[in-house]
Amino acid sequence: MYEFGGETVIVTGSTTGIGYGIAKAFADTGADVVVNSRTESAVEETAAELSNVGEGSVLGVTADLSRSDEIEQLVDRAVDEFGRVDALVNNAAVWPAEDSMVDASLEEWETTMNVNVRAQYYASKLVAEHMTDRGMRGSIVNLSSQTGDRRTGNRGLYGVSKTAVNGLTWRMAHDLAREGIRMNAVSTDVTDSRQLRHEASQVAAEQPERTTGDVLEEWGRERPLGRLGQPDDIADAVLFLCSNAASYVTGTILRVSGGGNLQ
Structure with a gap:
């Protein structure tokens, strides 16, 4: 449905789960894709896999997005390799170990906010400056929940x-x-990913009669549409928001949640 040939897209946190699905979807459309995580072996493996998917090129950049200098290196590498960045997908995120706002440490607060919020802001700022300097009308999509x-x-x-x-x-x-750059977000609910499978495995470990798959299936049935979200569901929304079909859409949080936002 979409054609991004000749365009360059950065997808942060894109070696597994939702991020991988988004990167693969862009590769399928012919885009040049920059994949990223903080683990070098995962980045190299993902870049090699996706290089065989579409007609575009795939660049892997290892970067820890809790560090502003490494965010700068990520954007610079993309520009140096492809000469332009047409779209940025801010997917990278961390899950703090402590749920409670009272029990969480200040260190957990700082780590979570640095990766989940500050990195999205700073990567967006750098890419927006790049687009503005070149008179480009690009797109930025943030992953929310x-x-x-x-x-x-x-x-x-x-x-x-x-x-x-x-x-x-x-x-x-x-x-x-005012610069012709559109920023939107995709808000997810329970979507098949490494983190969700980890959580499901912990639940299953406490109930020997159930498997991780059983837990995931139950969580999916609890959604109004009756199934678990898949990375492709999220990727479809991101492709739409980055495409010309959404040329009049900005500042929108598109909820791709199987109706979870209604509960």
């Missing part, structure tokens, strides 16, 4: 970081619109 909408429940610190991502999207989209 239904936890950012909820006022209670678990995942408190993670939820606060995603609430901040929603605010970042609204505020920065307004500032970028």
Whole structure:
């Protein structure tokens, strides 16, 4: 449905799960794709895999997005390799070990906010400056979560970081619109990923009669649409927001959650 041949897309946190699905979807459309994580072996393996997917090229850049200098290196490498960045997908995120806002440490707060919020802001700022300097009308998509909408429940610190991502999207989209740069977000719920499978395996470990697959299936059935989200579901939304079909869409949080946002 989409054609991104000749365009360059950076997808952060893109060696597994949702990020990998997004990077692969862009590769399928012929885009030049920059994949990233903080683990060099994973980056190299992913870049090699996706190089065989589409007609574009794939560049792997190892970068820890909690460090501003490594975010700079990520963007610089993309520009040096491909000469331009047409779209940025801010997917990289961490899950704090402690759910409770009372019990979480200040260190956990700083790590979570640095990766989940500050990195999205700084990468967006650098890419937006690149686009503006070249008179480009590009697109930026942030990955958010239904936890950012909820006022209670678990995942408190993670939820606060995603609430901040929603605010970042609204505020920065307004500032970028005058430059012709569109910023939007995709808000997810339970989606098949490494982190979700880890959580499901922990639940299954406490209930020997159930498998990880059983837990995931149950979580999917609890959603109004009756199934677990897949990386392709999220990738479809990201491709739309980065395409010309969404040329009049900015500052929007598109909820791709199987109806989880209604609960």
